[in-house]
Amino acid sequence: MSGDKIGTDNLNTKLISVKRYLPDRSTEPYWQSFELPVDDSTSLLDALNHIKEQLDSTLSYRWSCRMAICGSCGVMVNGIPKLGCKTFLRDYDGEIRIEPLAHFPVQRDLVVDMEIFLEHLAAVKPYLIDDNPVKPFDPAAPQTYQQSPAQLARYKQFANCINCGLCYSACPQFGLNPEFRGPAAIALAHRYNLDSRDHGKKQRMAELNRHEGVWSCTFVGFCSKVCPKHVDPAAAVNQGKVEAAKHTLIALFKG
């Protein structure tokens, strides 16, 4: 890493190796190296765009917002899941190896199939349940659900998830068993369970208190390390274990 002042005049060239997979040409993935000009402001996404535009237009990858909010540009950088737009080449010395996100089926080059993640997400019902006001909406006297700053603070951190899937690539348990609901889905379930407007906790607990729910987690904690939005899914999953244990005890006594 350059300890000097960061600037756009610090021109340099860097070597990037990209794991290519073109199923219409070959069934085997292969590595392709690119040498490209970079300065201190070059993000990995900038580099991929440069490759696509100047060096090899067959490269496929996802991206959209360039500012770490759309969650599209997740890739493995030297084996660590990262957002392309939030990763700067100035932080890397030597060869930089780019692979598609781990634990997901690869469709083409850096594009993975996130279907299973979306299924896990849908299964935990990440939306407000039964938040309808008791009486019908009256335009003359509209009633909104009020939430105090303290009530908001309870779940706010877990609401920052952008569904980029980096935590699934970081999670060894998801790698071993793709049926595991996984960090982001459980973190979002926890976020809605903590929301004062929500009444769906019972439904979600039935989903979380399964072997493939919170109990598949062994608290490796890497999900929280790679999360680009500091959601801390590991904390959510382990608070979910406490909730699931309580849920089981209550179910035991209520029958």
Added chain:
Amino acid sequence: MSKQAMNKPAMNKPAMNKPDNPQGTTHKQAFDEPLWWGLFSAGGVCFAVFLPAVILFVGVLLPLGLLPAEALSYQRASAWLFSVPGVLFAGAVVCLPLFHAAHRLRHGLFDIRVGSDTVNKKVMYGAAALLSVLALGVVLAGMLS
């Protein structure tokens, strides 16, 4: 592009905001896991709080002669061990840490893909339970004799 081609697999899936269990998955509850996890957590606390103290006193200070010789003389030690505090001692220093270790070993074996989790579970928690019964049995036998 034909309409068929536009119809990606994801489009056939039920929408996220539809009520009730779109995948039709059975919510098979893990009733045993909270128990194992509870024992694991309790054992972790014991491992962190009690075991270092026990090792310090019984494993370091006593052999080095830094404690009075009669601090754990046979009479004193047996009178103390074969009593209610002795049962609690065995539970906190032997039984709960055993379940903590069993839980870790079970998950470790799963991580390195050794055996099947169903069998590992029975072996690990079974061994922990067996050794716990043995430890508590020795204490209780001493109390009764």
